[in-house]
Amino acid sequence: MANSIHSSWKRSTAIGLAVAIVVSPLNAFAQAPATKPQAPAQGGTQGAAPPATMLPAPPTAPQIKQPPTAALAGPAGPSSVSDLAEGLLDAVVNISTSQSVKDQGAGPQQPKIQEGSPYEDLFDDFFDDKSNQGKNQKVSSLGSGFVIDPSGYVVTNNHVIEGADDIEVIFPDGTKLKAKLVGTDTKTDLSVLKVTPKAPLKAVPFGDSRKMRIGDWVMAIGNPFGLGGSVTLGIISARGRNINAGPYDNFIQTDAAINKGNSGGPLFNMRGEVIGINTAIISPSGGSIGIGFAVPTELAENVVHQLIEFGETRRGWLGVRIQPVNDDIAASLGLDKPRGALISGVVKDGPIKNGEIKAGDVVLAFDGQTVAQMRDLPRIVAESPVGKDVEVRLLRDGKEQTVRVTLGQLQDTADASDDANSDDDGDGDMAPDSGDQTDKGGQTDKGGQPNSGGQADKGGESGTKKDGQASKEPASAYGMSMAVLDEAQHKSFGIADSVEGVVVTAVAAGSVAAEKGLKPGDVLVEVAQDFVESPAEVISRIDVLKGEGRRNAHVMVADKSGNLRFVALPLE
Known part of the structure; x- marks a missing residue:
């Protein structure tokens, strides 16, 4: 679509790039030289300037008050960066790669012509040579990099060298050195190469x-x-x-x-x-x-x-599933504004072994760094050393408290896809994020595993299971029909045996429940951190919250596999 931003981010590697440069003549950009004012002629009359007294006095230039030096806060823009650039150019290199790819097929199909035709050779020359079809072709690409160590370590982007058969580093003086891939990290799109120079290279340092x-x-x-x-x-x-x-x-x-x-x-x-x-x-x-x-x-x-x-990255791993804190969830938890990362589950056999962090907690700070929004947590956790004992400040039951946890090591596997995020509105399904997520930081694991974590919280930790015989009758609220999750419902909706709560059997189109992403087969596990096992308990808890003047009901929802998320149902 014309004048529209591409749907994907353009990577700045030029692949098979042909550049046409139009050079305009220098005089096309030249301006006529300014004419120097001539002094008045002396002694002659023709063309002489009038007497000085006849010239109007020049206007008085306005006086511009200069601000005091102290007012010019911050460093001034450089008048020239030539000296700086000159000292850095030798450390910046070109990265040239080549890759063998299989020819994807022939060009135009050659029409059938009569054997022996005088045009047979012309057609053979014009159309693809069948003997070359299916053979590997060499594809080249160009990118950039920079030397960080005089011994020959070079940093570049992973997408510059990804899939390359040969990597060559080209220095500003024209020297070309074959490079070996030391390691790559797809999550940050970074790679390190190693060349073997004859003399120490010009290197540049990292800044903060x-x-x-x-x-x-x-x-x-x-x-x-x-x-x-x-x-x-x-x-x-x-x-x-x-x-x-x-x-x-x-x-x-x-x-x-x-x-x-x-x-x-x-x-x-x-x-x-x-x-x-x-x-x-x-x-x-x-x-x-x-x-x-x-x-x-x-x-x-x-x-x-x-x-x-x-040769690889070793990231910290918290072993939790998280989702964003939106306006409704913030109000239901008593937060002054949306902030932090909401824990929707804890991974079984992960670093959290003793209930230090539970489903329903909101992480507000991690290892001294504020978690302003959900995506901050994965990054902070990933940057933390494996095995480090860290302090976590969180909101639980409306009160802030601090706990300590010891970080594990993130593995790029499905099981480690915790600390990953979920949908932006916080009400979406927690689907597996192919392991990349995990570390999206403290993020949730959109985790495809049956909730091995938050579930444990259902009865004892974050809520109290009700005793006595509550009504087992179906009920409706917010446009959804609810029923007791018995064996028949488990089979009917294909719900995992480990999931407990109240099953949603139907959702009316356009209802509040539908807007919150609820659908048949979802299971309501907790309302305001109290475990529920019958529709009557759901209605009762909602009525209590209304009586307390709450604006939203904080509800834990499990999908058929047991992956948890939280939604905020409006009470007004």
Whole structure:
């Protein structure tokens, strides 16, 4: 669609790229030289300037009051970055890769012609040679990278070298060295390469991206469109951008020109330190429109060091499932505003072994870092060392308290897909997120496993199971029909045996229940952290909450497999 932003983020690697450069004559851009004023002629009359007394007096220039020096807060923009760029260019390299791909098929189908026709040879030359069909073809791509160690370690993006058979690092002086892949991390799109130089290389240091502020000057150096080392200048436009590129999105946004081929190149501060790795752009045309994104070094530096040391990343793992805290859930929990990460389940045999964290808790801070929104938790957890004993501040039963947990190690398997997030509105199904999620931080595991965690909370931990014989009759509320979850209902809806509560048997279209994502086969496990096992208990708990002046009812819901989530049903 014309003038529309592409549906996917454009990676800045140029694949099989042919660039046509139109060079205009220099004089097309030249301006006529300014004419120097001539002094008045002396002695002659023709063309002489009138006497000085006849010239009008020049207007008095307005007096502009200069602000005091102290008012000019912050570092001034550099008048030139030539000295800075000169010292950095030798550390920025081009990454050239080649990959064998199988020819996907022939071109136009050759028409049948009579054997012996004088045109037979012409047709054979024009149409695809059948002997070449199905053979491997070499495809090349270009990207950028930078040297972080004089011994030959080079950082780039994973998507620059992904699937490559051969990787070559090209230095500004034209030197070409074969590179070996040391390690890669798909979650942050980072890779480390190793070359063997004859002499120590020029390297650049990592800086602290956390110290960068919106408006600070930055400089990008890279290989746009295969042109070689190119320098662009801009500022930090925003921080902490989530572009849905991975589980730990925390991008720096910059208006420094970043184009195809800049991927993997460094983003420098004005001290010559790398504070970001250029990774993605938004562009309707394929070229820079001033919206580029870089992985901040606060995330990248630890990943790079782990790839060099271990050949892989070793991330902390909390072993919980989480979902966002929206306005309704915040109101139902008594929070002043939506914040934190809501625990919807705890993974069996994970780091949480003694109920330190329970389903229904809201994590507000982790290891001294505030969890402002759900996606913060996975990133903070992932950046924490494996085996570290950390302090977690959470909200439980309307009160803040602090617990301590010891982190496990995240594994890229289905079982470890915890700490992953769920749907943005917090009311969606907790579906498995293919292991990437997990660590989306403390996030939930959209987890396909039958709730091995939050479930344990059902009766004793986060709610009290009711004694006595409650009414077993079906009931309706919010446009949903409810029934006791007996053996027949388990079979009818295919609900896992481990799931207990009140089953939703029908949902009216357009009802409040439908708007909250409830559907037949869902099971209401808790209402306001009290376990429910009959429709009458659900209605009773809702009536009590209304009498207390609550605005929403905080309801734990399990899907057929036992994966938990929370919804807030309005009481007004």
